[in-house]
Amino acid sequence: MICEPCRLRLHPLTEPLCKRCGKPLSAVEAEYCPDCGRKKHLYTRGRAALEYDSVMRESISRFKYKNRREYVDFYVQELLDTCGTAVRSWDVDLLIPIPLHKSRRRKRGFNQAELIARKLGRELGIPVSVKSLLRTKKTSPQKELNDQERRNNLKNAFYAVDYHVKFKKILLIDDIYTTGSTIDAAAAVLLESGAEKVYFLSISIGRGY
Numbered sequence: 153m154i155c156e157p158c159r160l161r162l163h164p165l166t167e168p169l170c171k172r173c174g175k176p177l178s179a180v181e182a183e184y185c186p187d188c189g190r191k192k193h194l195y196t197r198g199r200a201a202l203e204y205d206s207v208m209r210e211s212i213s214r215f216k217y218k219n220r221r222e223y224v225d226f227y228v229q230e231l232l233d234t235c236g237t238a239v240r241s242w243d244v245d246l247l248i249p250i251p252l253h254k255s256r257r258r259k260r261g262f263n264q265a266e267l268i269a270r271k272l273g274r275e276l277g278i279p280v281s282v283k284s285l286l287r288t289k290k291t292s293p294q295k296e297l298n299d300q301e302r303r304n305n306l307k308n309a310f311y312a313v314d315y316h317v318k319f320k321k322i323l324l325i326d327d328i329y330t331t332g333s334t335i336d337a338a339a340a341v342l343l344e345s346g347a348e349k350v351y352f353l354s355i356s357i358g359r360g361y
């Protein structure tokens with residue numbers, strides 16, 4: 153699913169990793185990245201498969217904006233190889249992709265997180281729901297905002313619907329993790345709706361220095 157020259161350009165994540173979000177750390181003795189060390193996240197834990205660098209930025213951009221849906225098979229295989237053991241240990245009940253606003257989904261034609269979640273769910277034997285979480289607010293792109301603006305941007309952005317209390321451990325699926333603002337905003341409404349724990353899995357994640 154990937155040629156050897158491209159494979160060599162990728163940076164699969166290995167220890168040391170932040171014990172909360174899974175960002176790669178420079179110091180072996182560190183337990184948490186600076187971001188997780190200074191603020192309390194609402195999710196329990198998270199992991200990603202690949203470091204978010206210039207190569208992955210280009211790859212995910214083609215996936216999302218140039219309709220390269222065939223990348224899904226590769227991304228899911230990387231997630232299984234890198235994070236499969238961790239995900240199985242979390243014993244989650246349900247996968248929920250981070251939703252797009254209906255206007256953005258209509259323009260793009262698909263939700264990249266949903267494609268990942270559906271294939272991952274089939275591979276892991278875990279049900280997937282695309283109706284339990286809705287994005288009710290058309291937010292600005294997070295990459296253009298600072299940390300405070302990200303939180304304000306996502307305020308009241310999600311709404312939990314058609315939710316079944318029997319699902320206690322939720323795994324959120326997204327393509328990129330930066331500060332965790334999106335995951336925290338989604339986790340907040342799920343926890344309010346009866347979830348006991350919320351985890352996340354993303355294709356790629358930035359470095360935690």
